[in-house]
Amino acid sequence: xxxxxxxxxxxxxxxxxxxxxxxxxxxxxxxxxxxxxxxxxxxxxxxxxxxxxxxxxxxxxxxxxxxxxxxxxxxxxxxxxxxxxxxxxxxxxxxxxxxxxxxxxxxxxxxxxxxxxxxxxxxxxxxxxxxxxxxxxxxxxxxxxxxxxxxxxxxxxxxxxxxxxxxxxxxxx
Numbered sequence: 001x002x003x004x005x006x007x008x009x010x011x012x013x014x015x016x017x018x019x020x021x022x023x024x025x026x027x028x029x030x031x032x033x034x035x036x037x038x039x040x041x042x043x044x045x046x047x048x049x050x051x052x053x054x055x056x057x058x059x060x061x062x063x064x065x066x067x068x069x070x071x072x073x074x075x076x077x078x079x080x081x082x083x084x085x086x087x088x089x090x091x092x093x094x095x096x097x098x099x100x101x102x103x104x105x106x107x108x109x110x111x112x113x114x115x116x117x118x119x120x121x122x123x124x125x126x127x128x129x130x131x132x133x134x135x136x137x138x139x140x141x142x143x144x145x146x147x148x149x150x151x152x153x154x155x156x157x158x159x160x161x162x163x164x165x166x167x168x169x170x171x172x173x
Contacts, residue, residue: 001051001054002031002051002052002053002054003051003053003054003057003078003080004033004049004050004051004079004080005049005050005051005052005057005060005061005063005076005077005078005079005080006047006048006049006051006076006077006078006079007021007046007047007048007049007050007074007075007076007077008074008075008077009021009045009046009047009048009072009073009074009133009165010043010044010045010046010072010073010074011043011044011070012042012043012044012071012159013039013042013043013044013071013073014044015133016071017044018037020067020070020072021046021048021064021067021072023053023065024060024063025050025060025064025065027062027063028052028056028057028059028060028063029052029053029056030050030051030052030060031050031051031052032048032050033048033049033050033051033140034048034049035047035048035049036048036119039143040148040149042168049079052054061076064076064077072157072169085116085142085144085146086142086144086145087116087142087143087144087147088139088142088143088145088148088171089118089140089141089142089143089171089172090143090149090152090169090170090171090172091138091139091140091141091169091170091172092106092137092138092152092156092167092168092169093136093137093138093139093167093169094106094135094136094137094138094139094165094166094167095135095136095137095165095166096134096135096163096164096166097098097132097133097134097135097164098124098132098133098134098135099130099135099163101163102135102137102163102165103120103122103137105159105162105163106137106156106159106163108143109121109152109155109156109158109159110139112155113143113144113147113151113152113155114144114146114147114149115142115143115144115147115152116141116142116144117139117140117141118139118140118141118142119139119140120137120138120139121137121138122135122136122137123135123136123137124136135165140172149169149170149171152169153167153169156169
């Protein structure tokens with residue numbers, strides 16, 4: 001059975017970084033399973049999961065680690081921690097005027113209710129009419145069996161007025 005690894009990668013952005021990384025993975029007969037890669041503030045940032053034969057794991061890690069000579073910061077993690085949290089998947093969308101602490105306040109509600117964040121994407125950009133900065137976020141979450149989408153909505157609505165945000169929640173089953 002193959003071993004799965006999680007890699008995090010950070011570097012100054014430039015063309016060819018994915019090619020460098022994917023070539024090393026392919027050279028060891030490993031598979032690129034899934035990933036999330038982005039350009040953030042002039043940097044390349046990524047997290048990916050690879051599957052490799054146990055007898056090739058050490059060589060793969062050493063070969064990828066050699067990319068630090070080319071300006072990449074790479075960490076490796078064992079992916080055997082499990083497949084995730086059980087519960088009801090949902091998508092939470094937020095939009096509102098940008099202000100400090102928005103993610104902190106919303107994630108505190110999630111934590112209090114035991115809601116797990118699977119993915120979170122956010123951006124701050126000028127509004128189409130006013131030019132004021134708008135904060136937009138979309139989170140794929142898993143609600144524990146004890147929390148309904150309605151209960152999460154009520155908990156988030158309790159902070160929505162203070163934050164001046166609009167919130168929508170959609171189950172994704």
